[in-house]
Amino acid sequence: MEELGGGGNGSPPRVSAGKPPRHGGTVHSARDRHSAMSVPAFASAQDLRCLDLEKEAGEVLAECSPRGVLDDGLRCLDSETTSKASTSYTETQMIRSSFALWHGFFRLWKHKSMRRLSSFPPIGFRKRSRRRRSNRDSRVPMPDSTSAADNESSFKPTWRNFTISELEKATNNFNSENMIGKGGSAEIYRGCLENGQLVAVKKITRGTTEEKTHNFLSEMGVLVHVDHPNTARLIGVGVEGGMHLVLVLSPHGSLANLLHDSKDKLAWGIRYKVAVGTANGLEYLHERCHKRIIHRDIKAANILLTEDFEPQICDFGLAKWLPDEVTHHTLPSFEGTFGYLAPEYCMHGVVDEKTDVFAFGILLLELISGRRAVNSSQQSLLMWAKPLLEQNRIRDLVDPSLGDSYDSKQMDRAAKTAYICIQHSSVLRPRMSEVLKLLSGGDEGRAENGRALHRSFLRRTYSEEIFDAEEYNATRYLSDISRHKQIAFDF
Numbered sequence: 001m002e003e004l005g006g007g008g009n010g011s012p013p014r015v016s017a018g019k020p021p022r023h024g025g026t027v028h029s030a031r032d033r034h035s036a037m038s039v040p041a042f043a044s045a046q047d048l049r050c051l052d053l054e055k056e057a058g059e060v061l062a063e064c065s066p067r068g069v070l071d072d073g074l075r076c077l078d079s080e081t082t083s084k085a086s087t088s089y090t091e092t093q094m095i096r097s098s099f100a101l102w103h104g105f106f107r108l109w110k111h112k113s114m115r116r117l118s119s120f121p122p123i124g125f126r127k128r129s130r131r132r133r134s135n136r137d138s139r140v141p142m143p144d145s146t147s148a149a150d151n152e153s154s155f156k157p158t159w160r161n162f163t164i165s166e167l168e169k170a171t172n173n174f175n176s177e178n179m180i181g182k183g184g185s186a187e188i189y190r191g192c193l194e195n196g197q198l199v200a201v202k203k204i205t206r207g208t209t210e211e212k213t214h215n216f217l218s219e220m221g222v223l224v225h226v227d228h229p230n231t232a233r234l235i236g237v238g239v240e241g242g243m244h245l246v247l248v249l250s251p252h253g254s255l256a257n258l259l260h261d262s263k264d265k266l267a268w269g270i271r272y273k274v275a276v277g278t279a280n281g282l283e284y285l286h287e288r289c290h291k292r293i294i295h296r297d298i299k300a301a302n303i304l305l306t307e308d309f310e311p312q313i314c315d316f317g318l319a320k321w322l323p324d325e326v327t328h329h330t331l332p333s334f335e336g337t338f339g340y341l342a343p344e345y346c347m348h349g350v351v352d353e354k355t356d357v358f359a360f361g362i363l364l365l366e367l368i369s370g371r372r373a374v375n376s377s378q379q380s381l382l383m384w385a386k387p388l389l390e391q392n393r394i395r396d397l398v399d400p401s402l403g404d405s406y407d408s409k410q411m412d413r414a415a416k417t418a419y420i421c422i423q424h425s426s427v428l429r430p431r432m433s434e435v436l437k438l439l440s441g442g443d444e445g446r447a448e449n450g451r452a453l454h455r456s457f458l459r460r461t462y463s464e465e466i467f468d469a470e471e472y473n474a475t476r477y478l479s480d481i482s483r484h485k486q487i488a489f490d491f
């Protein structure tokens with residue numbers, strides 16, 4: 001997704017094989033659309049048979065959508081939506097039937113297995129797997145011995161449903177002057193609620209009704225379950241007259257805005273803060289959320305900045321949830337943004353934490369150099385920066401507009417961290433918790449020599465296994481990238 005006007009200004013487009021990149025925005029694969037509206041990953045085969053949905057089960061094994069989200073969405077729709085005047089009947093019906101499908105499924109599922117039910121907490125209730133208990137975010141208060149069932153009956157959603165008239169009022173009828181972003185699937189409008197709160201209203205605009213519904217539900221499903229200072233905040237949704245996500249407004253827009261489109265150059269101190277904050281947000285998604293969330297589209301346009309330049313990861317349209325027992329996703333279609341795509345994804349469609357780590361490495365290079373991931377001549381930042389990093393020519397990487405106004409120790413750490421994150425072999429890439437240590441100077445030894453790390457230090461991921469099995473070099477990576485570009489642009 002690009003900023004408004006960003007699609008044609010050299011920002012790398014997000015693509016999907018078999019579909020043209022549209023205004024540089026999100027395009028989802030047919031399989032994704034299908035699966036996201038189907039059944040949750042933690043359904044038993046028996047449940048699925050009851051609903052005659054076995055066929056989808058194989059496809060959506062690792063596809064999760066939060067039980068509480070959609071259950072509650074249904075309640076919201078039934079109880080709060082009042083104004084029908086400008087409702088698009090087809091879209092509202094579509095959302096209702098998606099909710100209804102989920103609702104029916106969840107009723108059955110709830111009835112059949114309270115144990116499984118407790119594996120996914122309702123909104124506003126945090127429960128994390130034992131695996132991550134020690135890593136929990138200490139900022140978030142945890143309910144102690146209360147059971148999931150008790151919590152289910154007592155929890156209140158942390159978001160609300162907006163009527164179309166409320167959204168129209170807030171955005172001055174979605175006035176084009178209030179449009180602050182536009183991508184492949186959505187337009188984003190600045191708005192002001194009656195209580196004075198500034199919001200960003202993301203109106204899903206592109207695609208068929210099914211595609212729009214998928215995009216809306218997928219993103220909502222993640223947004224309602226993440227709660228971290230470095231992830232975007234959902235205030236509510238609106239399903240009349242289209243599908244809308246209402247988010248807290250980020251006054252500075254995205255990092256791409258400030259880094260590439262602004263006359264005023266971003267100071268190094270802010271860039272470093274953005275790097276550390278984004279790493280924090282990703283570490284939360286990968287390692288401290290109740291389910292592992294892979295963002296899949298980390299890039300400068302998807303990092304929003306708060307008033308005091310705290311970064312917030314946004315746009316969860318491509319995000320995937322990985323249950324603990326699932327090592328990875330293998331995606332049949334090609335989605336993402338040129339310039340940020342990890343080799344194993346290009347080659348095998350494999351998605352796990354390390355694909356985000358790779359994209360984060362590219363983001364670090366953008367912060368260091370002030371260059372785009374892919375420039376207007378389609379040259380990749382990766383290919384430009386890698387030889388410089390290999391020769392330890394960090395000074396040559398640095399954005400000339402910074403002059404000498406940067407902390408050289410921070411710069412050094414950022415460059416070396418980037419180098420490790422962009423390793424072709426995902427085995428050699430660190431996890432986000434390690435990235436945090438590297439960036440903040442807590443793991444200097446590893447930063448000094450990314451290739452000499454001890455493998456036993458890392459928990460192995462599927463993409464790591466793959467790289468053990470075969471060699472994937474820069475030439476093959478480039479050829480894969482150009483093949484994918486060809487497919488995307490020729491369509």
Ligand SMILES: Nc1ncnc2c1ncn2[C@@H]1O[C@H](COP(=O)(O)OP(=O)(O)OP(=O)(O)O)[C@@H](O)[C@H]1O
Pocket residue numbers: 001002003004014024025026027180181182183184185186187188200202232247248249250251253254257301302304314315317
């Ligand atoms: N909460 C917000 N506050 C301020 N600006 C925002 C906010 N959310 C989005 N934007 C702006 O809108 C742009 C697009 O947002 P987003 O990436 O969520 O849209 P999208 O249509 O999902 O994109 P894509 O095509 O990648 O799917 C952002 O890069 C940012 O400039």
